[in-house]
Amino acid sequence: MKLLIVDxxxxxxxxxxxxxxxxxxxxxxxxxxxxxxxxxxVEEQHPDIVLxxxxxxxxxxxxxxxxxxxxxxxxxxxxxxxxxxxxLEAFDANAVDYLLKPIRAERLxxxxxxxxxxxxxxxxxxxxxxxxxxxxxxxxALNQGKLQLIPMRDVRYLYAEQKYVTVYxxxxxxxxxEPLKAIEEEFGDLFLRIHRNALVAVAHIESLERGPDGNHxxxxxxxxxxxxxxxxxxxxxxxxxxxxxxxKS
Numbered sequence: 001m002k003l004l005i006v007d008x009x010x011x012x013x014x015x016x017x018x019x020x021x022x023x024x025x026x027x028x029x030x031x032x033x034x035x036x037x038x039x040x041x042v043e044e045q046h047p048d049i050v051l052x053x054x055x056x057x058x059x060x061x062x063x064x065x066x067x068x069x070x071x072x073x074x075x076x077x078x079x080x081x082x083x084x085x086x087x088l089e090a091f092d093a094n095a096v097d098y099l100l101k102p103i104r105a106e107r108l109x110x111x112x113x114x115x116x117x118x119x120x121x122x123x124x125x126x127x128x129x130x131x132x133x134x135x136x137x138x139x140x141a142l143n144q145g146k147l148q149l150i151p152m153r154d155v156r157y158l159y160a161e162q163k164y165v166t167v168y169x170x171x172x173x174x175x176x177x178e179p180l181k182a183i184e185e186e187f188g189d190l191f192l193r194i195h196r197n198a199l200v201a202v203a204h205i206e207s208l209e210r211g212p213d214g215n216h217x218x219x220x221x222x223x224x225x226x227x228x229x230x231x232x233x234x235x236x237x238x239x240x241x242x243x244x245x246x247x248k249s
Contacts, residue, residue, distance in 0.1 A: 158199045
């Protein structure tokens, strides 16, 4: 069995390593200090189970687990955390196991057996409804079977066409399996709705200008394409841009 230990604290990783080797001296162990490194190792090494700390810098465990659900097959996930049991009722109710720190050997052994039956649909459902979910730092897409992470800070706009949403950033684009509405709700003020089919990154808006036919166009930095603002959203867009331009007292 191959397992990946993910925790930003070295002593916590070392303790888990010792416990796991006591349970199964033949298991293969991998280690990562944050969610980004964990995703890289999951793709490269295909561990059976990931023991994933929730609170970590760079990318936390909840976001990393959400990206893992795109993989086929995804690894089984065990969350490790210092939160109390009441705060994690959502995980328990959805059959994603978790380990409370300090982790006991008996509890770990039981959780390992349970983790192997976790499937992608259940994990995705759990993460969607988990009360501890935080705003992601990345979007993710599958590109030729490989997981592609897209930093939110780089995204310029998203455009929906038929059943697909395309993410655009400088000189690149990718299809993602998420509706615009869900992204708009999750990321709040980071994006501005300019059309029923389009969201733009507020931080990268350069200007609003008039097109040849009198319609409004959004100009984004590092993006040659000018994006059409629908009549329905024009007033809200102008108001938002005035708020951004207004000097703070």
